[in-house]
Amino acid sequence: MKKYFVALLHIGFWACYLLAILIIVTIAYRNSAMSEREFRMVNALQNLLFFALFPSIITFHLFYFFLFPSYIQQNKFFLSFVYGIAIAIAAAALGYLFLRMLIESGWMMDMDQGGKQGRSTAVIVITSMTLIGMICGIVALIMRGFITWFSEIKVKQMLREKNYEMEMALIKSQLDPHLLFNTINNIDALILRDAVKASDYLNRLSDIMRFVLYETRANKILLSQEIEYIEKYIGLQKIRTANESYVQWSVSGTIGNKMIAPMVFIPFIENAFKHTTNKKLENAITIRVLITEVSIELICENRFESGSIRQAVGGLGNELVQKRLDLIYAGTHLLEIKKSDDLYRVHLTIPHG
Incomplete structure (x- = not known):
């Protein structure tokens, strides 16, 4: 498959991801009747999606470049499942640490209203980021699988055509000299008669x-x-x-x-x-x-x-x-x-x- 087409698939997916964040932000700020609690929930979802982008990118590319060729293509499905979850959780944990650093430095609003439910919030955020990362990872596997399948079809078609040409040439090379030399000799003998x-x-x-x-x-x-x-x-x-x-x-x-x-x-x-x-x-x-x-x-x-x-x-x-x-x-x-x-x-x- 052409490299530019693969690049367009990647760009298209991440454009859709960012578009989802934009849609949520637009809905939130256009709804003037939204209560403070509802606004905070939408704001939290917006922040979650935005800051899940970092772990999602990690998960997506590890699934795409590591998990699929090393395990999925080798039919190691159980290990693929285990490593897939581990990658998503690890990426989500990194994303949460990055999020907490921004909150503690005052760059954004704390989602648990003063930290009264810090542990439960951490679990919810990491779990949510893990699920979002898994969705991105599954999309990566589907995308890589489609690209691999399409490329294999093209390669097989090319090999079939090459094999056909080679074997056709080989068959003709076996036939032509035999026919040519015998016929020329026979015609040569016939010319005088x-x-x-x-x-x-x-x-x-x-x-x-x-x-x-x-x-x-x-x-x-x-x-x-x-x-x-x-x-x-x-x-x-x-x-x-x-x-x-x-x-x-x-x-x-x-x-x-x-x-x-x-x-x-x-x-x-x-x-x-x-x-x-x-x-x-x-x-x-x-x-x-x-x-x-x-x-x-x-x-x-x-x-x-x-x-x-x-x-x-x-x-x-x-x-x-x-x-x-x-x-x-x-x-x-x-x-x-x-x-x-x-x-x-x-x-x-x-x-x-």
């Missing part, structure tokens, strides 16, 4: 890199953009095989203007291509996107040879993707990853914007 097709693939690669570098800066993009990116990615991967049935890709449902976080699906699709070693298999990879009124689902399956390097369910890549999903779709997504002897299956469900 089919220059037209090689040019088409270069354009697709250019579109993909433009999407990764610029479109993914937004928190949400159109689902149509994500699907277009996936289609171009699949098209580039098909350079590596002449098997037209190698990949089965389908989209069902109405795309419309639905929104999605960028590159949510691509890590799973990239993973499927990476671990599918036999490119002569029919339907070696199946990728389906199902769009409903409330959600978007990705079902990605790939087959791998049981004798090859085994495709892990966990791993750093999946862990990063899971963390990113937790940040973007906290509590609203469902990710299921299953693996059998030769089939790896990912089923992700997310809400659309």
Whole structure:
């Protein structure tokens, strides 16, 4: 929270405190029909509030700067209660001593009419100052609690945004070199055989890199953009095989203007291509996107040879993707990853914007 706003809260509270004293004084001096006894009582209340300002300031700031961070935030509530009362009583006692010094020096009127009830007056004044100090202390705790709560929200939001940016960058850094180097090598080999097709693939690669570098800066993009990116990615991967049935890709449902976080699906699709070693298999990879009124689902399956390097369910890549999903779709997504002897299956469900 901005420092000037915190300062305004403090100034506002103490301005209200002094305003209460002013209101009491105004009422007292405007009421000409007030008896001498009533006038003395109002005068005593005025003096009490004014001279309670000193212990109240002490109590307020000790509650604000000491009690809240040292005990309330540490969940030490019993000690907070004990120390809170002790602080208020000690501050009130100091305030009463200051008040007596002024009375004895003749600076103000004695409230017990000549000191006939000195002890009882002292108890009443200290008790009253303690209660006023406790009220100020409670206001200090509420104020500090609100400021802390608001600041924590801002910090958590900032951390979420930073984590999102870092993990997004990390996921992209894992994807881009793999895609870039493999595709360039494949296009290089294709140039001598089919220059037209090689040019088409270069354009697709250019579109993909433009999407990764610029479109993914937004928190949400159109689902149509994500699907277009996936289609171009699949098209580039098909350079590596002449098997037209190698990949089965389908989209069902109405795309419309639905929104999605960028590159949510691509890590799973990239993973499927990476671990599918036999490119002569029919339907070696199946990728389906199902769009409903409330959600978007990705079902990605790939087959791998049981004798090859085994495709892990966990791993750093999946862990990063899971963390990113937790940040973007906290509590609203469902990710299921299953693996059998030769089939790896990912089923992700997310809400659309």
